[in-house]
Amino acid sequence: MLAAVLAGCATQSVDISSLPAATPAADNAAAAESRTELAAAVASEGSETAGENGATPPPRLTPADAPSMYTYDPWERLNRFTYRFNARFDAAVFLPAANGYRRLPSPLRSGVHNFFGNLSELSTMINDTLQWRLARGVRSFGRFLVNSTIGIGGLIDVAKHIRLPSAPTGFSDTLGTWGVHPGPYVVLPLFGPSTLRDTIGLAGDIGTRYGINLFDLYRGPFWKTGTLDVADAVDERANTAFRYYATGSPFEYDDIRFLYVRKRLLEDTGLHRHAQPKRPAPGAEAGQ
Amino acid sequence: MHPCPRAFRLLLILSSVVGAAAASAAAFATAGPAGALPQTAGPATGLADSAALRATVFGTPPEDMAPLPARVPLTEIDLKLPWANPVPAVFWFDKKLRVWLSAQQTPAPLAIVIAGTGGDGNTTKLATLRAALYGAGYHVLTLPSPTFPGFIVSASRTGVAGDLRQDGADLYSAMQTIVAHLPRRVQITDIDVLGYSLGGAEAAVVKAIDAREGKLHIHRAVMINPPVSLFTSIGRLDRLFALSIGTGDAGIERLYRQLYAELANLYRASDRVELDEDFLLGAAAVVLKTDAEFSSAIALSFRLDLVNMFFAGDLYAGTGVVVDPQHPPHVGDPLEKIEMTLRAMPFSEYFARVFAPYYLAHRANSTAKSLIAENRLDIIGDALHGDPDYYAQTNSDDLILDKPELNWLEHTLGDRIVVYDHGGHLGNLGDRSQIADMLAMLGGRWHRPAP
Numbered sequence: 001m002l003a004a005v006l007a008g009c010a011t012q013s014v015d016i017s018s019l020p021a022a023t024p025a026a027d028n029a030a031a032a033e034s035r036t037e038l039a040a041a042v043a044s045e046g047s048e049t050a051g052e053n054g055a056t057p058p059p060r061l062t063p064a065d066a067p068s069m070y071t072y073d074p075w076e077r078l079n080r081f082t083y084r085f086n087a088r089f090d091a092a093v094f095l096p097a098a099n100g101y102r103r104l105p106s107p108l109r110s111g112v113h114n115f116f117g118n119l120s121e122l123s124t125m126i127n128d129t130l131q132w133r134l135a136r137g138v139r140s141f142g143r144f145l146v147n148s149t150i151g152i153g154g155l156i157d158v159a160k161h162i163r164l165p166s167a168p169t170g171f172s173d174t175l176g177t178w179g180v181h182p183g184p185y186v187v188l189p190l191f192g193p194s195t196l197r198d199t200i201g202l203a204g205d206i207g208t209r210y211g212i213n214l215f216d217l218y219r220g221p222f223w224k225t226g227t228l229d230v231a232d233a234v235d236e237r238a239n240t241a242f243r244y245y246a247t248g249s250p251f252e253y254d255d256i257r258f259l260y261v262r263k264r265l266l267e268d269t270g271l272h273r274h275a276q277p278k279r280p281a282p283g284a285e286a287g288q
Numbered sequence: 289m290h291p292c293p294r295a296f297r298l299l300l301i302l303s304s305v306v307g308a309a310a311a312s313a314a315a316f317a318t319a320g321p322a323g324a325l326p327q328t329a330g331p332a333t334g335l336a337d338s339a340a341l342r343a344t345v346f347g348t349p350p351e352d353m354a355p356l357p358a359r360v361p362l363t364e365i366d367l368k369l370p371w372a373n374p375v376p377a378v379f380w381f382d383k384k385l386r387v388w389l390s391a392q393q394t395p396a397p398l399a400i401v402i403a404g405t406g407g408d409g410n411t412t413k414l415a416t417l418r419a420a421l422y423g424a425g426y427h428v429l430t431l432p433s434p435t436f437p438g439f440i441v442s443a444s445r446t447g448v449a450g451d452l453r454q455d456g457a458d459l460y461s462a463m464q465t466i467v468a469h470l471p472r473r474v475q476i477t478d479i480d481v482l483g484y485s486l487g488g489a490e491a492a493v494v495k496a497i498d499a500r501e502g503k504l505h506i507h508r509a510v511m512i513n514p515p516v517s518l519f520t521s522i523g524r525l526d527r528l529f530a531l532s533i534g535t536g537d538a539g540i541e542r543l544y545r546q547l548y549a550e551l552a553n554l555y556r557a558s559d560r561v562e563l564d565e566d567f568l569l570g571a572a573a574v575v576l577k578t579d580a581e582f583s584s585a586i587a588l589s590f591r592l593d594l595v596n597m598f599f600a601g602d603l604y605a606g607t608g609v610v611v612d613p614q615h616p617p618h619v620g621d622p623l624e625k626i627e628m629t630l631r632a633m634p635f636s637e638y639f640a641r642v643f644a645p646y647y648l649a650h651r652a653n654s655t656a657k658s659l660i661a662e663n664r665l666d667i668i669g670d671a672l673h674g675d676p677d678y679y680a681q682t683n684s685d686d687l688i689l690d691k692p693e694l695n696w697l698e699h700t701l702g703d704r705i706v707v708y709d710h711g712g713h714l715g716n717l718g719d720r721s722q723i724a725d726m727l728a729m730l731g732g733r734w735h736r737p738a739p
Contacts, residue, residue, distance in 0.1 A: 014469045015366040015384070022390075024356035024419035032350035038570050058556040063545035065552070070624070080620045087381065168562065245381040248408060248438035249596045250617075251627045262548065267563050269552045277552075 067286035087244035118154025172201025340685035343715025354723035357423035382441035395475035404485030406593025447604020456493035488514030529587035
C-alpha cells in the first residue's frame with residue numbers, strides 16, 4: 001500500500017489517464033427531472049409540515065443563534081497531516097479503483113449500492129428507536145423487509161417506489177439527541193472529516209453491524225469480511241463526487257472543515273426540532 | 289465503511305449555493321411553480337436588473353439546453369511545465385497543470401476552451417461547452433483559468449495573475465506544450481480557441497499572440513461574455529459586494545448568520561433526517577429571494593475565487609500583505625485567519641498592494657494608469673476589428689459590461705458579434721441559440737441575422 005501511495009507522488013513530466021466517459025445527455029435529462037420533483041417538493045413542503053405538527057411550528061432560529069464562523073479544532077496540525085495523507089491515498093488508491101468501478105454497467109453498480117444500503121437499515125432502525133422516533137424505525141424495518149424479499153436480498157430499492165424513502169441515521173445522531181455536543185473537529189484516516197462525536201458514532205455503527213452480523217456477512221474469514229469492506233468502500237467512493245484539491249486551493253482544509261461542521265450542526269438543529277434553539281456562548285468556536 | 293463521507297458532495301453543493309454556482313441546481317426558479325420565488329420588483333443594487341441576476345445565478349434551465357451527446361470520452365492530462373516557478377510548500381498539490389481532453393476517433397479540428405475567473409479545467413460550464421463541441425465533431429481540450437491557483441502555481445511565469453498579456457503568454461506556452469504531448473492517435477486538422485468570461489478575453493489575446501508567433505496556427509477565436517476592461521468589470525463586482533454584503537468581515541459574517549438561520553428553519557420545518565442534496569437544492573430556490581440576495585451570491589462567489597489568487601500573488605511577489613516573505617507558511621500551518629482576512633479584501637486591494645507593485649517593478653516605464661489601460665481588450669483592438677476570425681457572444685444585460693463597453697465591442701467586431709437580450713453574465717451558456725451560434729462562428733458559417 002505504501003508503494004502505491006508513493007507511486008502517486010512520483011513526478012513524471014506528463015501523466016495521461018483515461019476517465020469514465022461523461023454522459024451529458026443523460027445528466028441533463030436527470031437535472032430536468034429532479035427540477036420537476038423539487039418544484040413539487042418545495043410547493044408541498046409548507047402544507048405538509050403544518051398538518052403534521054398541528055398548531056405548534058418549531059421555534060425559529062435567528063441569525064444570533066448561528067454558531068461562530070470559527071471552528072473548534074484543537075488537533076489542527078494532526079488533522080491537516082491526516083487530510084494530506086487522505087488526499088494522497090485517494091489519488092493513488094481510492095480514485096483509480098472507483099473510476100474502474102464506474103466503468104461497470106450501471107444496473108450492477110446500483111445493485112451493489114442498494115445492497116449495502118439495505119444492510120444498514122437495521123442499524124438505522126435501532127438508532128431511530130434510541131432517538132425515540134418510532135415511526136421512522138418502523139419505516140426503516142419495513143424498507144428492510146420489502147427490499148430483502150421483493151428486492152432480491154436488497155439489490156433493488158423497491159421500497160422507494162412505494163413511498164418508503166430511505167432515511168439513514170446513526171449512533172452519532174443518537175448521541176446528539178441525548179445532548180452530546182459534536183466536540184472538536186477530527187479528520188479520520190481514510191474516512192475523512194468527522195467530529196469527536198461522529199467518530200464515536202462511527203465506532204458504534206461498526207460495532208452494531210458486527211453485533212447484528214446480518215446474513216452472517218460480518219464475521220468469518222478475512223477474505224470474506226475484507227472483500228465486503230473493500231466493495232463497500234469503493235462503491236461509496238464512486239458515489240461521492242469529491243476530489244481532493246480539485247479546488248487547487250491551500251484553504252481547502254479550512255473550507256471543508258467549515259462546511260462539514262456547519263452541516264452537522266444544522267442537522268443537530270433538526271434533532272431537537274421542537275426545542276428552543278440554544279444560543280452559542282459568545283466567543284465559543286463552533287463544535288465546542 | 290465510508291471512505292469519504294457522502295456529506296462531501298452535499299457540502300460542495302451547499303457551498304455552491306452560497307457561491308451561486310448552482311447552475312443546474314435550483315434552476316427551476318424561472319419555470320417553477322408560481323410563487324416558488326417571489327419576484328421583487330426593481331433592481332436593489334442599481335447595477336443589474338432582477339432577471340439578469342437570476343439568470344446569472346441559476347444558469348440555463350435543463351429544458352432549454354442544446355442537444356448534447358449521450359457519451360463524451362474523457363482523458364485527464366497532468367503536465368509539469370519547465371518554466372514554472374519553484375512550488376511553495378503550501379501548494380504541494382498544484383505541481384502539475386491539469387487539463388481535460390475529449391478526443392474524436394478520426395482526424396478533427398481541436399477546440400481549446402478556457403475557463404472564467406478562478407475556474408479549473410473541468411467546471412460545469414466547461415463540461416457543457418465540451419459536450420456541445422464534442423458532439424459537433426471537435427476534439428476538445430479544456431483549460432483552467434490563469435487565475436485558478438493550480439494554473440498560477442504550475443504554469444505562470446510570474447505567480448501574479450490577472451494581467452491579460454502575461455496570462456495570455458503563459459496560456460499560449462502551456463497550449464503548445466499540451467498540444468505537443470497529446471496522445472499520438474489524436475489527429476488535429478485545425479485549432480480554434482474559445483473561452484467564457486475572462487477566459488473569452490484571454491482566448492482572443494492568445495490568438496493575437498499566435499498571429500505574431502505562429503507556433504499553433506490558431507484559426508478562429510470565440511469570446512463568450514468577455515469583459516472589455518478587466519479592472520472596470522472587477523470594480524463593478526467589488527461594488528456589488530459592497531452594496532449587497534457590506535465591507536469587511538462584518539458583512540460576510542452577517543450573510544453567513546442569516547443563511548445559517550434560514551437553512552436551519554427550513555430544515556426544522558421539513559421532516560428530513562439528513563441535510564441531503566435535494567434539500568439543499570430546494571433551499572437555494574427558497575433562500576435566495578431578493579435582488580440583494582442574488583447580488584450577494586454573485587459577489588461572494590467572485591470574492592471567494594479572488595482569495596486564492598490574492599494569496600498566491602502575495603506569496604510569489606513577496607509583497608507581504610498576508611504572507612511574511614521571510615517566513616512563508618509551511619504545510620500543516622493553520623491558514624484560517626489568512627483566509628478570513630483575504631475574504632474581506634476587494635480586488636482593488638489586490639491591485640494596489642500586489643499586482644501594481646509587482647508589475648511596476650517588472651515592467652519598464654509603466655504606471656498604475658498604464659497597467660489598467662493594458663488590461664483592456666483595446667490592446668488587440670486592431671486585430672479584433674480587422675481579422676475576420678474573431679467572434680463574440682454576449683448579452684445586453686451582462687452585469688460585467690456597461691453600455692459604452694458593449695458599444696465598443698459591437699463597433700469593433702461589427703457583424704461578428706451576437707448580443708442576446710437576456711442571460712445576464714453567462715446565464716444562457718449552453719442554451720440552444722448560444723450553442724448553435726457558437727458552432728456556426730467556429731465553423732466560419734455565421735451570418736448575423738438581419739435585424
